[in-house]
Amino acid sequence: MATPDFILALREKIGTAPLWLTGVTAVVLRGDDEVLMVQRADSGQWTPVTGIIDPGEEPADAAVREVLEESGIVAVAERLVKAHVLPPQQYDNGDRVQYLDxxxxxxWVSGDPHPADGENTQARWFRLDELPELRPTMVDRIAAARSHDERARFTEGGVARP
Known part of the structure; x- marks a missing residue:
């Protein structure tokens, strides 16, 4: 995956020290029964589109931008459905990060999915009843996006809240 320039500049100053970053997961729905999925080039896993918010960028705009950059799909953000902290992680090069996702x-507005920027090997629509194997956290993110609850899900004191 391409590392944003602002992170490369930070890494020049702090080395591999932990960074707190804000990311987005963009769950793009087409109609009532399809979701956009991409197959990541780095792990081979299928996921909704994910990415890092640029400094000063509005989070919803980042979600829309990442979808267009990674899959060629034009989409409109409808609502925030979940806010959560991911576990700390360390990349192969030693860089340590933790994300607020x-x-x-x-x-979906228009376009046919394709791996548009090299971060993914495939991009396609999946019927919601025929999803590929997914990590539980991705299943939960899709479920949150499909929910008709107007409130975003979050965790408080280690306990998930609707």
Whole structure:
């Protein structure tokens, strides 16, 4: 995955020290029964589109931008559906990070999915009843986006809240 320039500049100053970053997961729905999924080039896993918010960028705009950059799909952000902290992680090069992930529900507007920027090997629509094997956290993000609850899900004191 391409590392944003602002993170490369930070890494020049702090080395591999932990960074707190804000990311987005963009769950793009087409109609009532399809979701956009991409197959990551780095792990081979299928996921909704994910990415890092640029400094000063509005989170919903970041979700829309990432979808267009990674899949060629034009979509509109409808609402924030989940906010959660991911576990700390360390990349192969030693860089340590932890993400605040903001999950957005997006509605497809136009375009046919394709791996547009090299971060993914495939991009396609899946019927919601025929999803590929997914990590539980991705299943939960899709479920949050499909929910008709107007409130975003979050965790408080280690306990998930609707």
């Amino acid at each position: 903001l999950v957005f529900r997006l509605r």
